[in-house]
Amino acid sequence: MMIHRFLLFTLLVVLSALVPALFATAQETARPLTFSGPRFLVEDLTADFHSDGRLLVVAGKIKNLSFTKVRGYVTVYLKNAHHDVIRAVEVEVNDNHPILTGQAAPFETTANIEGIKGLANVSVEFVETNRGNF
16 A cells, blocks of 8 residues: 555656646747748849950849848859859958848959869859948
8 A cells, every 4th residue: 555655646746747848848839930031132143254255254133131231242153064163252242331121232253264174153152241230
């Protein structure tokens, strides 16, 4: 009888610890899931060879989709057909002035591609360097 009471007491202690945890778990899963979409968009991207074929001019705009003004630069990746980076070039966006919310700002760079074999495509990545009040 004594062992029976001890087991019953142990079971009640374990249940008293588990019941609040079950409700906490239910509350955790009841919260809405959050989703973060893109904060920047590359627009009007062009990559044109100069007439002599040794220079590649890459230009475009970065649109700020975030809720604050931002500042940053673009990394232009020159890639081969296997999407391996052959060369990377960094260029300021908007002459290093802030890009306001909802606005698009220009960038342009010229890369000497003489001697580069297998250039097949160009991709662009915006790197944010400053946000908010500046």
